[in-house]
Amino acid sequence: MIIVMKAGAAKKDRDEVLKRIRELGYRPHVIHGEIRDVIGAVGDERGKTVLQSIESMHGVENVVPILQPYKLASKEVRKEPSVVRISDEVSIGGDRLIIMAGPCSVESEQQIMESALAVKKAGAHILRGGAFKPRTSPYSFQGLEEDGLKLLAKARDLTGLPVVTEVINPETADLVAEYADILQIGARNSQNFALLKKVGQLKRPVLLKRGMSMTIQEFLMSAEYIMSEGNQSVILCERGIRTFETATRNTLDLSAIPVLKEKTHLPVVIDPSHGTGNHHYVAPMCFAAAAAGADGLIVEVHPDPEHASSDGPQSLKPAKFDRMMEKLKLFAEAAGKTL
């Protein structure tokens, strides 16, 4: 950590800072500048001590952290990419581009079976579908809950596709884990630390969505929460960040792929459906994500988007998904992956 002193700070103030740095277990090094002094504090910044509080001290301009605050998620701990095993057939993070597809919400047996068969036929590897739905409005459809989980399990039996579905609450996490192959943490719960700790204690891979205004660093800190509880099977999912632009529902940050690949060993999945909010833009963003090196995609597919209970405007119809998958193969291959 670097402590920048104010221009013309008194020697007394500097000595107090040096004393406090030592108290906290770091070794201070002073660099005398032309206008101000700068103090380097050497030691592992990721302990429980609170170097940031030095910013309150007299004569201090600001405190600049040097180390990344995450450990388990970082490349320092593990250099080679993590491969998260989902089932005997499916792993995320290796040479295959993994496709998760299905409706936003499970609405009925017919709807989810039809969806599951359609995405399986088009070549998807994992079925997505929401049973517990976090909705902005209390008056919107909140999901079929346990009945939805049962239907997802039935669709898995029918198709052999593993199932990813959202957990919205520590209290119902065990229930969801009974049925699901992957536990999804939604964007709005990405800093619900009680929930992160809970899924960190379960034996199921976790698909962690990036929050709408979450920096990459905070994203990795949320992964660290799950990992520090013992669950190392974390899959990161970029799903669009909130910006001033309104032509798309969110702004899909595809540069997060190379940034994350540089900073972490965890696999990276992209969600162009929420990222754009418009089914017209989903296919090009799938191609772009594959080209940029994503390990997987999660795509909303609905047999009848005009009558969907949620997210109709961003859902692909099966025929369109099928055509997209055909073209996607070419981009996956160019990126050195197979579908």
Add this chain to the structure above:
Amino acid sequence: MIIVMKAGAAKKDRDEVLKRIRELGYRPHVIHGEIRDVIGAVGDERGKTVLQSIESMHGVENVVPILQPYKLASKEVRKEPSVVRISDEVSIGGDRLIIMAGPCSVESEQQIMESALAVKKAGAHILRGGAFKPRTSPYSFQGLEEDGLKLLAKARDLTGLPVVTEVINPETADLVAEYADILQIGARNSQNFALLKKVGQLKRPVLLKRGMSMTIQEFLMSAEYIMSEGNQSVILCERGIRTFETATRNTLDLSAIPVLKEKTHLPVVIDPSHGTGNHHYVAPMCFAAAAAGADGLIVEVHPDPEHASSDGPQSLKPAKFDRMMEKLKLFAEAAGKTL
């Protein structure tokens, strides 16, 4: 709701849209434009039906909602301002500017007693202090939990100040409600709908913080979640939104005060400590919030910020808080309120 058809959309497409509008229980009105048609759908948009799904239909350009999606929080339901009663002496939303002050975290008996006495002496009406702490890093101090709640209760006994503290989990909400006078929902949990529903079922006023990337409309929808479960005692708290600017920790959106005063009857409190993240900027933002018509302020005060476990850089020392309160009186009076 207004459905904008594409330029040159086929009559067949328009007829399908009209049919679907009627199916959903609305009455359609077509306006024939020079380049495109526009269809008004008359009816209450806030039901469980899903007019938005029409955006997926052929020939539809986009769908523009007209009504606000909240009811209980809106001025349509209640025109006069709500006054939320906290204790025999303290209510929020009336003629007094209510000040909540205290440390970010409860750290020790001495620290919280000292803080409580100091803020009481300076004229604060409510004591703040965190027992369960939502921290970005799993390695940071997570709060004293129930021990912290007990210390807050003890500080209330000592000073007579009601206590506001954060709830981070449905599972521990009842416990917190045993000790606290106001339940705080933090910015990172502002769309944790399971938690919102839970505090909506409790008999305690709720201080709901705005999420970092939450629009005003989403903010009111989160209030609506709490209110729709039966708890009408909701206090809204603006605490800074996330923007590109890095000179402050967040960007405190003071225009939220007049916007909220126009749209809702609920009281509005401002948090300049998190809003700016820097104790130098807290006092001017307190004055500005009072001038803009806030019903209350929540301010971090710590007897020893250099040694604080969290949020030291944005905490005021008691002497500075005292001076701030002196000046604040003038602005409260100019705004027609008393401290």
Add this chain to the structure above:
Amino acid sequence: MIIVMKAGAAKKDRDEVLKRIRELGYRPHVIHGEIRDVIGAVGDERGKTVLQSIESMHGVENVVPILQPYKLASKEVRKEPSVVRISDEVSIGGDRLIIMAGPCSVESEQQIMESALAVKKAGAHILRGGAFKPRTSPYSFQGLEEDGLKLLAKARDLTGLPVVTEVINPETADLVAEYADILQIGARNSQNFALLKKVGQLKRPVLLKRGMSMTIQEFLMSAEYIMSEGNQSVILCERGIRTFETATRNTLDLSAIPVLKEKTHLPVVIDPSHGTGNHHYVAPMCFAAAAAGADGLIVEVHPDPEHASSDGPQSLKPAKFDRMMEKLKLFAEAAGKTL
């Protein structure tokens, strides 16, 4: 345009609005809703009249525009994609993915000649290089100005590559147009309307960069400024928008590609160098842009980035650019284009 009246607005207020709509040359259509009335105003909203001013009228809640405010840039005027001719060999907007490459600034004869030969050898079609440099600091290198233009012309003579360079001022625009094949308008000048009008009067294609906080709609309005002066040869360039994320210099908005392809006939070029600000992230973003359907890329290449006068950290070395071009071919082909 749709005028939304307030709930319970007086009939008198509505009649005033209807009168004003007619005065402005539109035909009003009232839709009586359950809670409020909504008025459609039929007529071409893109005239000089000021329907927005109705928002100031008594009883009006808000005014929602329906039509896009641009004409010449829109698909309504021209359905097929525009192909912008640069030279006998090079056009942008057709079946080839066009690569513009070169240093941020022209620094010396040796540097620009070396760069030009390197990018030519790697397969680039156009040479980029700044002679007039808009720099955030008045103390930074401001470019070689006319000497830089002369060196660019010399590099064109040497390699046959057409040249794109920035115009920062109406006063020097004619001078730049004497030397350059494409006039670049930088992000910071994207709403410098005096400059847009000026290049609209010149006979040179314009590469218009999107401003850092410009919506897609505003971007097309700036194109419209150029086109409305008579110059239809506009190439749009997405170069990253400003968001809260700091891991990259800007957030490259690749979804702008399908959005622009839906709304305009103009070609779209992507700038991953400014978009990410980090040479490690440039290649993956080039691949992603090609996959998403971009018509071209503009990439910073410098023979010696460690000694560059500007933008060193985001410049590729020639060898790395060469390897990137090799791989790019595969993605261009998958997207149905040739390099």
Add this chain to the structure above:
Amino acid sequence: MIIVMKAGAAKKDRDEVLKRIRELGYRPHVIHGEIRDVIGAVGDERGKTVLQSIESMHGVENVVPILQPYKLASKEVRKEPSVVRISDEVSIGGDRLIIMAGPCSVESEQQIMESALAVKKAGAHILRGGAFKPRTSPYSFQGLEEDGLKLLAKARDLTGLPVVTEVINPETADLVAEYADILQIGARNSQNFALLKKVGQLKRPVLLKRGMSMTIQEFLMSAEYIMSEGNQSVILCERGIRTFETATRNTLDLSAIPVLKEKTHLPVVIDPSHGTGNHHYVAPMCFAAAAAGADGLIVEVHPDPEHASSDGPQSLKPAKFDRMMEKLKLFAEAAGKTL
């Protein structure tokens, strides 16, 4: 400047960095950390040398600047606040809260005379009004240009109020300076460096508006451009930044007041009309700005906003402006200023 080396960077890489630091005229100091080395480079970072380019070197993780890049605008050069003289009666930056008011655009003689008399009567000190208008659409009213300037001069003769009006182009800057008492640089031209240099050479105070996505640091760098050309009479104007929130036209960043007061000696003016875009929110934001310590306000006032050529929805009618001024006195006094 601090150079952070990668974890495990080779000694050879570090030596290259040290050599380069010395070449650039700085003295390097190495701090050996537990995981990585950090190098302090001592010397004035604000020269023309390009320390940032070190980020391209092998083994370098990133480069962190320590000094602010502005000089003339900083408190290091001048500790006491600058007072910018406008006329014999009016100065900005002293004990008076200066009010600039008037219409967005000069539309006609009657309109500007009526506006000028109204704002004078209500107590404003300076008349605002646009003659050259930067408009997002080429089809919108572009201002009366020189005729508008003449009308402004006439209004000044009538009322004695100095006049502030916008300059949009280096070519017409001299013309504007003949008529205006203060030259306004609009938000969209805030990084039009050619224009900044031009007004830096003129002998007129400059009101510099903050760009929509400009950081405080970039804002001060644009002031530095003007000052480095010789014109020290710069007034900074916060007018709202662009964020995700759509309930207001922009997000007025009032915390910019204490931040700027800490970093610069230049006076700070607030524009709540553009900041909120809604006349209902203007008065509370005026009060808040005064409370936070602003040196002045600039407010749009129009005798007939329903018929205004631009910005009707955010303009106050004279009677409302009058009432606002009455209340504003109380807040100015509480802040230790007079109106």
